[in-house]
Amino acid sequence: MGYAIHVFVCENERADDHPRGCCTARGSNLIRAWFKDSLCRHGISEGNRVNGTSCLDFCExxxxxxxxxxxVWYSPKTRDDVEEIVTRHFLTGEVVERLRLR
Incomplete structure (x- = not known):
């Protein structure tokens, strides 16, 4: 049981004035939706999963x-970033270094 690819998208919410900010205010809900859409368009949604989660602690x-x-940890900001992760990492196994967090 399990998934071949399992993506966790931080959807933590904090007050607008919190010094660390939060992923939801930076568009994480869209990021999750774009991943789901991209997996469907590429025909790889079966056996894979995209979930929202609470804080992953890279808020800034x-x-x-x-x-x-x-x-592998990433910080995608745009739909193109999501598409690049899907086409390069998920389809070919190549980590997208320019978006990778370390």
Missing amino acids: VGPTIVVYPEG
Whole structure:
């Protein structure tokens, strides 16, 4: 049981004046929707999963995602970033270094 690819998208919410900010204010809900859409368009939604989650603790650079089983952390900001992660990482196994968090 489990998923071949499991993406967790931080959807934590904080007060607008919180010094660390939050991923939701930076568009993480859209990021999650774009991942789901992209997986469907590429025909790879079956057996894979995209979930929203609470804080992943990289608030200052969010929105933050983590991709399992590899445990690769990314900070996609645009629909193009999401598409690049799907086409390069999910379809070919190549980590997208320019979006990777370390």
